Every structure is written in C-alpha cells, then in structure tokens.
Amino acid sequence: MKLLKLFLVVFLQIYAKATPSVLIVGSGPAGIAAATRLLEHNHKNIRVLEAENRIGGRINSVFFGQAFVDLGAESCHGQKGNVVYDMVKNLGVLKHVDGPRSVYHSSRKEIVFGDELLRIIDGIYGPDGQRDEDEGKSVGHYCLDKYNASIYDKYRNDAEKFEIAKASVDLFHHIVLSYEGAFSWFEPSAKSDYRDCEGDLSLNWNGLGYKTVLEVMMKKFPNPSEQLPFDETVLLNKEVVKVFWNDSSSHNAVTVYCSDHSSYTADHVIFTPSIGVLKERHETMFTPQLSEAKKDAIKHIGFGAVMKIAMFFKHRWWESERNFTGFHFVWSEGDKSRAFKEFPEGPLKDGHSWLTEFFCVVPVDRNPNVLVGWLTGSMVPEIELMTNETLIDGLEFVLNKFLGHKYNITGPDSIIRTYWHTNPHFRGSYSYQTVEARKDKITAEMELAKPVLNLEGRPILQFAGEASHPYFYSTVHGAIETGFREADRIINSYK
Numbered sequence: 001m002k003l004l005k006l007f008l009v010v011f012l013q014i015y016a017k018a019t020p021s022v023l024i025v026g027s028g029p030a031g032i033a034a035a036t037r038l039l040e041h042n043h044k045n046i047r048v049l050e051a052e053n054r055i056g057g058r059i060n061s062v063f064f065g066q067a068f069v070d071l072g073a074e075s076c077h078g079q080k081g082n083v084v085y086d087m088v089k090n091l092g093v094l095k096h097v098d099g100p101r102s103v104y105h106s107s108r109k110e111i112v113f114g115d116e117l118l119r120i121i122d123g124i125y126g127p128d129g130q131r132d133e134d135e136g137k138s139v140g141h142y143c144l145d146k147y148n149a150s151i152y153d154k155y156r157n158d159a160e161k162f163e164i165a166k167a168s169v170d171l172f173h174h175i176v177l178s179y180e181g182a183f184s185w186f187e188p189s190a191k192s193d194y195r196d197c198e199g200d201l202s203l204n205w206n207g208l209g210y211k212t213v214l215e216v217m218m219k220k221f222p223n224p225s226e227q228l229p230f231d232e233t234v235l236l237n238k239e240v241v242k243v244f245w246n247d248s249s250s251h252n253a254v255t256v257y258c259s260d261h262s263s264y265t266a267d268h269v270i271f272t273p274s275i276g277v278l279k280e281r282h283e284t285m286f287t288p289q290l291s292e293a294k295k296d297a298i299k300h301i302g303f304g305a306v307m308k309i310a311m312f313f314k315h316r317w318w319e320s321e322r323n324f325t326g327f328h329f330v331w332s333e334g335d336k337s338r339a340f341k342e343f344p345e346g347p348l349k350d351g352h353s354w355l356t357e358f359f360c361v362v363p364v365d366r367n368p369n370v371l372v373g374w375l376t377g378s379m380v381p382e383i384e385l386m387t388n389e390t391l392i393d394g395l396e397f398v399l400n401k402f403l404g405h406k407y408n409i410t411g412p413d414s415i416i417r418t419y420w421h422t423n424p425h426f427r428g429s430y431s432y433q434t435v436e437a438r439k440d441k442i443t444a445e446m447e448l449a450k451p452v453l454n455l456e457g458r459p460i461l462q463f464a465g466e467a468s469h470p471y472f473y474s475t476v477h478g479a480i481e482t483g484f485r486e487a488d489r490i491i492n493s494y495k
C-alpha cells in the first residue's frame with residue numbers, strides 16, 4: 001500500500017511537471033496569442049477567463065450595415081516585423097486605406113489648402129517616437145512649437161489663410177490624440193520608444209474586421225475544420241477580482257477568484273487586462289501586493305480614451321466616389337464659443353461644447369451607408385455617458401454645420417458607439433509613454449513585463465498585453481507579441 005502511495009505521488013509530480021496548469025486572464029489579442037502558443041506546444045491544461053461576454057478585448061468587430069465595423073483596433077500598422085501582417089499576408093484580407101484628406105471649416109466652406117495643412121501636420125507628427133527633440137518635452141509642446149513656426153513661415157503674408165491655419169491647431173491636437181490615446185497632447189512624451197514597422201501603416205480588413213487575426217490565430221480561418229479547441233478553453237463572463245500568489249509553491253502557486261464566486265488554481269497565471277484595469281484595481285486585485293517598482297510602472301504608463309461612433313444612414317448623402325476618404329473639421333474660435341448656445345445639450349468644458357471634440361468622419365470598407373465619427377480629448381469620458389438620442393442630434397448638427405452647404409444632410413438612422421473608458425474591463429483605449437515614465441531607469445513597459453518568480457526561479461504570475469511591450473505598445477501586433485512572449489516563458493521553463 002505504501003509503495004502504491006509513493007508511486008502515486010511520484011506519478012502526480014511527474015504529471016504536474018509535464019502538464020503545468022495555466023490560467024490566462026483576458027481573451028484579447030495577448031490572451032488569445034498566449035493560449036494558441038501553449039495549445040500548439042501541447043500544453044493542454046489551460047483556461048482563459050474572460051470578463052466580457054465575447055472574446056477579442058479591444059478588437060471588437062461588429063456587423064453593422066453591410067459589413068463588419070471595428071469599434072476597437074482597425075488598422076494593421078506596418079508590414080516588416082509585424083506579426084499580424086506576417087500571419088495574414090497570404091490570405092488577401094488586408095487593403096490599404098487612405099485617411100481623410102479634405103478639411104472643412106465651421107463657416108461652411110471647404111478649406112482649399114486643407115491638404116497642405118495636413119501635410120504640415122504629417123511632417124511634424126509622424127506616429128514614430130524618434131523625434132529630433134530632447135527628453136522632457138511633451139508631444140504637445142513639440143508639435144505646437146513646430147506647427148506655429150511652420151504656419152508663420154508659410155502664411156504670415158496671407159491673413160485669411162493664417163487665421164485658418166491657427167484655428168487648425170485644434171484639429172492637429174485631435175489627430176495626435178487619435179494616435180496617442182491620451183486626453184491631452186501635453187501628457188505623452190515627444191520622444192518615446194515607440195517604433196513603426198516598415199511598410200504600409202494603414203492596412204484595414206476590407207469589411208471582415210480585425211477579428212480576422214484572432215480567427216487566424218485560433219485556426220478558425222481560413223479552414224474552420226482546423227480550429228484549435230477554444231470553445232472548451234475560454235470561459236466568458238468570468239471577471240477575475242482577486243489573484244492570490246504564493247512564491248514558495250512549486251505547484252498550484254496562484255488562485256484567482258471571480259466576481260461570480262468561482263475560483264481557479266493553477267501553476268501559472270498570465271494576466272492580460274489593460275493598464276487601465278491595472279491602474280484601477282491592482283491594489284485590491286493582488287495578494288500579496290505587487291512590487292513597488294511594478295506599482296510605479298503601472299502609475300507612470302499613460303492611458304486615456306478615444307471614442308468612435310459608427311453611423312448608419314438609410315439615405316447616403318455623401319458622394320459614392322471610390323476615392324472618398326472622409327472629412328476633417330476645423331472650428332473657428334467664434335463658432336467654437338457659440339456651439340454650446342446653438343446646441344445646448346451634452347457636456348461642456350472650459351466654455352466649449354462636446355461637439356468640438358468631434359473632429360473627423362471616415363468611410364468604412366464595403367459599407368456604403370456607414371460613416372465612422374471620431375472624438376478625442378478630455379471630454380470623451382463624459383461623452384460616453386450621453387444617450388444615443390442626444391449623440392445622434394449632436395452629430396447631425398455638426399455634419400450640417402460643416403457640410404450642409406454642399407450636401408443634403410440627414411441625421412444617422414442608427415448608431416453603434418464605444419464605451420472604452422466607461423467599461424470597467426478596459427478603462428481606456430491604448431497606452432502611451434508619459435514624460436514622467438521616461439525618467440525611470442528602465443522603461444515602465446519593461447518593468448510591467450517582468451514576471452513574478454517562485455523561489456525556484458520559475459514564473460508564476462506573468463503580465464502580457466499591449467502596455468507591456470517595450471516598443472510596439474498601443475498596438476495589436478505588440479499585444480500579440482507579449483502573449484507569445486509569456487507563453488514561451490512557460491514553455492521554456494519546462495524544457
């Protein structure tokens with residue numbers, strides 16, 4: 001009997017060593033990447049716990065109108081060294097999309113030199129963070145200095161153009177915020193570790209949605225019969241509220257508790273929720289608490305929110321030309337101040353209506369009756385709380401104000417909209433490097449990525465997700481690389 005017991009213990013130890021259990025918190029691109037990598041390496045003892053009732057996280061492709069609309073990530077940024085591009089390049093699913101090139105003024109006219117203004121903006125602010133700037137300056141200060149010098153140089157002898165160019169600084173601000181995901185352009189650092197992948201930075205999914213890359217990872221696309229066993233692996237509506245870790249254990253070192261009172265124990269946990277979730281919850285989530293260095297990293301990584309509203313119009317009032325790329329909006333100072341009087345509904349900040357955060361409208365692939373409006377800036381959290389009715393009325397007001405002289409505008413018949421800041425499972429859209437974070441010795445992203453090890457040096461609590469990527473943070477390809485990184489960390493520790 002004793003011998004049998006001993007045999008059983010040894011067998012269980014060998015079995016546990018060979019098939020470690022892994023919990024992945026979150027089924028966004030990082031979580032799905034980690035799960036697929038583990039499954040492909042025959043690590044079958046895994047579970048993904050997802051708080052929402054769907055997988056995908058900040059990839060959220062919703063069928064609306066005649067095709068999928070991306071309420072979260074929509075573009076594959078770059079080709080060379082981009083894991084997303086590499087996974088799908090032979091499937092014919094990506095298509096280049098141009099950003100809007102026409103700019104309209106609130107005095108109901110098209111700005112004829114709008115394209116020139118956009119070229120000045122593009123020239124000053126490329127999304128890549130390698131700027132000819134000293135440390136310590138915000139992207140806002142950097143852009144303002146360069147922009148003011150450029151427009152003075154170019155338009156100082158033409159009073160009308162100079163006035164319009166000055167007013168266009170707000171458009172510049174909104175464009176920068178759509179890349180940085182911040183509430184103000186004085187928060188992100190001008191110099192950053194962010195890197196662009198070479199090649200086309202604006203490849204969209206031709207009506208299929210960014211979800212395609214998740215399907216490719218799960219082997220559901222292009223051949224569904226090869227699908228990895230995800231249905232059994234992912235548990236939806238499982239909001240993790242507590243993570244208990246014990247670094248003196250070699251097995252079952254981590255137990256997580258969910259808001260539905262269920263609990264799960266595993267040898268390893270890969271935690272992927274956004275930096276917004278970590279900022280809000282890390283103190284109540286982890287026992288013992290995370291290290292001071294990790295807490296500082298969580299504090300210093302920047303996180304704001306952008307908002308998208310997809311609008312369906314039964315009657316398409318804009319041109320159906322193939323090269324229609326959308327509209328940008330520039331408010332004059334006077335119209336900006338008057339907007340709240342003309343449309344008194346909705347939030348107001350520093351005397352300006354929420355309407356002035358609505359800065360561009362773009363078409364959607366294979367979706368002839370849908371336009372997507374973008375709003376950025378510090379009012380986004382309040383705008384997210386508005387009713388659909390007020391939003392629809394406000395959008396119609398703005399469209400009429402800028403384009404009413406040229407088109408027979410009707411308001412949207414229905415909308416779908418984002419709540420990235422309001423939703424407790426995201427609390428924002430994508431991360432950026434703050435001026436503050438760049439003072440730290442090692443970058444906050446790299447600090448976040450460090451795993452908690454047990455006394456044997458094996459990882460037990462690991463962090464993946466876009467904000468933990470040293471230079472592709474804020475992107476899907478960055479998030480996926482971090483998921484692979486943490487899965488490989490586990491795989492390699494059992495070799």
Ligand SMILES: Cc1cc2nc3c(=O)[nH]c(=O)nc-3n(C[C@H](O)[C@H](O)[C@H](O)COP(=O)(O)OP(=O)(O)OC[C@H]3O[C@@H](n4cnc5c(N)ncnc54)[C@H](O)[C@@H]3O)c2cc1C
Nearest residue numbers: 026028029030051057058073074075240465466475476479
């Ligand atoms: C509006 C918008 C536009 C974007 N555009 C682009 C773009 O064009 N190109 C690009 O590359 N990137 C873009 N991004 C960024 C990109 O979507 C993210 O970088 C990427 O999705 C991050 O993936 P992740 O796995 O790190 O996190 P997430 O996608 O946030 O996944 C984390 C998962 O964890 C879950 N979760 C949270 N809390 C808990 C909990 N307590 N318990 C269990 N589960 C939990 C969440 O529900 C979520 O599913 C955009 C994002 C937004 C919001």
